[in-house]
Amino acid sequence: MGILDVRNCTKRFGGLIAVKALDMCLNQGDLYGLIGPNGAGKTTVFNLITGVYKTDEGSIELDGRTIHRSKPSSIASLGISRTFQNIRLFRSMTVLENVKVARHMRKKQGIVDAIVHTRHLKSEEDEIERDAMQLLKIFNLDARADELAFNLPYGSQRRLEIARALATAPKVLLLDEPAAGMNPQESLELMRLIRSIRDEFHITILLVEHNMKVVMGVCEKIQVIDYGETIALGTPREIQGNPKVIEAYLGGA
């Protein structure tokens, strides 16, 4: 049994079966890639795991706990965090505040603490700020901590999203197309970053990506889905040679 266990999950939208009896198992420390042609159901799988959608059938377990009936915020507090395909930063907040929000749920401030601004609150706020700045440093964003997140260049916004996701102290991190819109140089740096995150934070990473260079370069295990069903599972080398995968991407001969 792995840290994240998706069993026999099905999700229908009306007559469309977006995800069909899908199994997926991530072990602690995995760098796991989920790929597939456009419309294969990758983002739906993400939304099922993070609780944005509810499964019609099947179960999802995190570290042995059933999560597919919980709401997204509780799933986040149980230890799953994510980034978004189209960046969803808090646009009116500074870079630092974006990370602080995510740190919030790991702290216990009462509403009275907040209103009276007690000493307890201040020490906790300092702690949150310290943690947040440390994260920003890792992502090379600390120099711009007080700028509005909205004003960062695209690549930095992507990195900030990852930093924000890590601030929730997740067990499993879901990256939804982190390399989208990045140039080759940036993607290369991103690959290095993803690997170092996994090693430094001892977390498990699930990655959805279209950029094959990134997927093949960084993932150790890859699952290919098409029309909501698994068509291949294996190491990058195995996947590259798999005729079913080639057919799904390029069409049958």
Next chain:
Amino acid sequence: MKKWVFWLVALAALAAMESSLRGLIGAYNYQIVILVGINIILAVSLNLINGYTGQFSIGHAGFYAVGAYTSASLVFYGGPAIRGATAFLPQIAQNAVLLLAGIFAAAIAAGIAGWAVGIPSLRLRGDYLAIVTLGFGEIIRVLILNIDAIGGSRGFSGIPQLSNFFWVYLVVLITVVTVHNLVNSSYGRAFISIRDDEIAAEAMGVDTTRYKVMSFVISSMFAGIAGSLFGHYTMYLHPNSFLFTTSFYLIIMIVIGGLGSIEGAILGAVLVTVLLEVFREFGAFRLVNFSILLVLIMIYRPQGLLGAWTLFRPRKAAPAAK
């Protein structure tokens, strides 16, 4: 500055102003100053929902009414008993006890109303939420119209006068400090994250339903307190004081001042209240002035007069830890 020093100075200053203000500016202006204060409480609290949490509520007058009528009924019907129990105190202290009891009851009742409205309606967004809250405000008003014990359509008269400049502006201070502290804490960041991106907020562990209801309840509690102060100043309440136009004025205040800015809400409250008085001779046409003002602001300064500008910046970032 130590907190208690601030409050002590504030209390002394308010008491001194209370004793001299009416003589200085006359009864008419004094009343306007009171109304400005009550509107500041309403606008700053509404800003918590509409400005910070980003939910569009136009039912604030409803919570204001709940507070006003709860406090007035408690003091009107329970006043003699409370006075009897506190007969050993001097008159002024008895009045304070009565008013505080009324304020407390108003806050609780309005808070419960906020919770009851918030739980089902905060699943709705944007226009739909606006319609539900508008409907709620009207329901409250019609309910009051039909309860004879609190005057119904005749209005509720004979409410003892208990609030004055001192109390109103003490509550103004408390409201401003509370909202300021709240929005500069984790709670505030949670509220703002919901406004900015609800899906991302939820994914970062912010329980959006809980925080939305929380901002609704806190905001309605302050509206209720404002209602209590209003009733105990004017000594007479009529459902027509709580028409949906009242909610609209409050929204105009925070939009003019700048959504999500405490100073903006204060500026808006002052401006709108004073302008309403200045334009009184125009009768119903004074609303036209606000339409024009709003159109001009939307064109030239869509973020409101103050925007999200704030006088009291939160603490700057600490230097990065090693």
